[in-house]
Amino acid sequence: MIKNREGIRKAAAVAGLLLVGVYIVFQTMAFFKGAYALSSLIKDSLLVGVTAGTFYLLYKRSVHTQVSDEQYQLATLINSMPDFICFKDGAGKWMAVNDFGRELYHLKGIDYRGKTDAELGELVPFFQAAFLHCISSDEEAWRKKEKVRTEEAFEIPNGEVKTFDVIKVPVFFDDGSRKALITIGRDITQQKLAEALLIKKEKLSVVGELAAGIAHEIRNPLTSIKGFVQLMKETDRSAIGYANIMLDELERINGIVSEMLLLSKPESEHFRVFSLTEAVKYVMSLTSHEALLKNIDFLYDEQTNSASVYGNKNHLIQVLLNVFKNAIEAMDRPGNIYITIKTAQDNHIFIEVRDEGVGISKDRLEHIGEPFFTLKEKGMGLGLTISSKIIHDHHGTLQIESEQNKGTIVKIRLPVYVKDTAVFASK
Template identity: 50%
Template sequence: MLTKKGWAAAAAGMMIVLVCQMFLGFIHERNEIESFIYIVLSIILIGGLLYLAVNGYRLLVKYQGVQGEEKRLSALIDSMPDFMCVKDGEGRWLKVNQFGLELYELTRVDYYGKTDSQLGEYTPFFKDALLYCIDSDEAAWENQCLTRTEESFYLRSGEFKTFDVIKVPLYHEDGTRRILITLGRDISQQKRTEAMLLKKEKLSVVGELSAGIAHEIRNPLTSLKGFIQLLNETENVTKEYLTIMSREIDRINQIVSELLVLAKPQSRIHSEFKFNEALDYVVNIMKHEALLLGIAITIKADEKDAVIFGDKNQVVQVLINIIKNALDAMGQKGGEVTVKVEHVEQKLKISIKDQGEGIPPERLKHLGEPFFTLKEKGMGLGLTISNKIIQEHKGCIDIKSELGIGTEVIIQLPLSQ
């Protein structure tokens, strides 16, 4: 078998032989001058033919090499397990891999030069999905940069597919649209796994919540049951028993109220209010309890007229929860709770610092989790609720603590514009 180079050499040789035969026949019948001229012309002709043969061979090899590279690239694209499509600036399909053709059931359709809406006529089941591509393509062109979205649709089999889609628009030098490259990875299984884990996590939380509720409500119910039995055996009902029973019922009511705050959205009235008014209200409520414990509540406010936009009652609830925790942490040993208010950029920073024993690092990281508490009483929902309220006000809570020195709770809330 001759190679490509061999065939080219053979063709060139045949041309030379033909020219030589013509040359010998011609000079046999001509005089010396005519023969000389013909020899020169023949040499030029043979040289030209050789030049054409060699360069033609080079172009052939180069063209076949480009064709080979194109075929290899096309095969690589078709072997991709992801969707890949190239469209021109007018939305016409230029290239799509085998995965994409099979996905949209277009394997028997000549897609080249057709738009999404035109291809939708060939595959009616996926018409809506293809029409959606027109809008998402336009969004990518308008963004003028890489765009990443999730696109979902049903297959004919009934399977629900979700794709992580990346669109890359490319432009000509004059800014006009050139081509749009779309890549899509099937993340359906990942989405199903995430949904399953989320459901499992929810069930776990429900189980934990149920256990916490049962434990916390059982305690006051046990007390109530005992006192009722005692009252049945007592002729004269004492006021002390009734007071204890009333307090236990209040405990149950508080537990249920806290759970409702976490379980469902609460109606809120958002308006502008001065933060120092809310703080003064809380201090007036808490100062009696603080005095009984020998604790002073000191306010250091650089910002007297800071205005917050939100639910004043909820912010008051957060301040009560945190100052109450500070008083509980210090107990009967006395000391000082310092509340510092300052303006930091466009936020109001509120620092509430106690002089308690501090919190060990291994426990500090769990603060704010439902049912985690450092106190003998309570469900550990106070800080969880406070976190939720502050987040809904677009703020944040940070807790710092040092053993033997105390704990500092830092709240940051955006100031009203």
Template identity: 45%
Template sequence: MKKTKLVFLYLISSLIWLIASSYLLTHYIPSSLVNYFERGKEILYILITGGIFYFFILKKEELDTTKEQEKRLSTLINSMVDFVNFKDGDGRWIQSNDFGLKLFQLENVDYRGKKDSELAQYSEFYADALRYCEVSDEETWEKGQITRCEEVIPLPDGTAKIFDTIKVPLFHEDGSREGLVVIGRDITTLRQAEERLSRTEKLSLVGELSASVAHEIRNPLTSLKGFVQLLQMEDDNHQDYYQIMLDELNRINHIVGELLLLAKPQHIKYTEVAIQKILKDVISLLAVEANLYNVQIDFSFPKEDIILECEPNQLKQLFINLIKNSIEASKQDSKVAINLGLTENGKITVTIKDNGCGISKERLQKMGEPFYSSKEKGTGLGLTVSYKIVQSHKGHIVFESEKDVGTTVTITIPLVQDTQSAIVPSTVQA
């Protein structure tokens, strides 16, 4: 009740008391008792009003204590890096911390007393996520016990956060719903670290396997290649077979070379080269293969040479792997577009885009993993090597793809490296 109403009620009650007591004193109290009645009326009025004031003082102290506790609780939950939310038995929001309000873009919304489905009207981007929360809450109520699950919350910038969400239902003694406590911990960094660790372990296994096998393969491989070339010179009747054998031996040798690159650190000597020259050499090299697939290579480069500190052979291998993949994935009579640009912060960007079969989301997440390939005869090492080359040049590689639409690969590399020589680490972070 508001203060003005309380004061008004007090004045009306006091006025009624004065009028009523004066009326009784005048009409019903004997004159001999009038003096005693007046004193008693005054004492009774003091006791009643004093009791009322004492009651309100106690209530005010309780209210102040409650407000102080609420303030402490609000300070506590707002200092947490987790999403914390309290709801009543009907699923209406009672209290949420700043992290949760910012997460769902509800900072300027009077959220108290509203359900998730009602709050969805104030946050268009998170409308579906809020409605799903209401469904998830209902499932927790029905189970009648603490539930825990991982929820993926999309962000406006296109990324997403992973939350380990715990929901605690509270019930009255009669079994009716009392409230719900929701706590969501951001475990995105943890999951990314686990993924990197998994890839590192796989690459470590690749390194051990490569170191023990690659050299042993190359020794007999050299002998086989020499004998095949000798037979090819002496026998003119089976030239096609000999050429196929040499091609396959060269393919094995190429695979072994990729294994050796992953097996141990590689010393890099950076040199200054025009990136346009590297790309044009690669395009010329792959032009024949593009014609075989009936694919046209379009490129757009700046007229002025962009000088880049790099290991040219490694960058050639990088672009050969990526452009060749785009050609093989392209449809008949389609194009592979290659664009070169320069950013304001001193980095070059190379974009390779095709209109091919595209990559599914499941496969996109595994890009760069060793021995993982969508090709029938692929080894799964080409992109692993590509990731490693980009990493050794302090760059980044990003794949964007949509099934049956196409794939875009963006490589970003700084123009100037930190040192004139470096060592490629034996692990790669995709």
């Protein structure tokens, strides 16, 4: 009888190994295609087969029971998978979980077997909310009596929020009672971030096209109006005062139109080599008077000997000017603004501007850089949008870190110009 059982277990292990192979193939296909191509029946069969043929082996291995080479290889394969795989019994008690799952929920060194999500939440308090959420999502799978696919997000100890694509498959006895629940979760955090970035880029592209169209439509009548105002100024001496005011306002409108045009195609024909450190010092001189009025000091730290870049100098000065003005405006009391310039080994230069201002709340920080989103009472909310676009056109990155009542840090990363070539050091 014992021999028959071992034979059945070995057969299950071999079958499980084959199922795992098929499962991985289809999971790989699904990863590249962006969707699961298998039918519901085949997928459920694979998931149940994988679990039935492997978690028994994981358990035997964990209690140091002798297993065959095939069984060991199968258990190793499951434990090496970069997905969360968990097996619970009909009462919701954890029976087995792979290495990825134990590391994810900090279960290493904890005897999790036979414990419910609620009990594990008490043993690992940080994940208590996540464990309690599992109870409700498990119940949904039991209630529907079919495979359930959801997205679950939770915070891990380092502060990062992880998002998982989760499949839960309930298994029932012949009489309809609950037998087991299989959970497989794939980390899609980077995929979600990439999707969000793509959506943001598409929005920016649409706004750029719209802004360029509006700007061109405004600029044409603006030129005519400016011409007639100048004519009025020359022919009617009594209207010189009003004419000057109108011309100043027209120039302001023209400046706004020019900014809107920056959201369209980059003007690479105006790129040339220039010193970024000199550009930073120039912007410091432009904003020093405004900083002095608020008793704010610039603390400059240059940690590089050469900081030449290839780009549109006026556009990058505009970015720096926007960053410096934001830093000054964010400070409601005397203090310091720290400016650091340094180069990295990967042929990039970093500019960091840190203020001691009021900071930005987490929910608002998520929208910084979006078109027409602004924290100011005045303005169109295009400043950081345009700045991000300019930095992107220069193959760089712009990051903003902030904490309320502690200040904000703006980090700009640009490729260093390589001598004797008119290309970027990195693309």
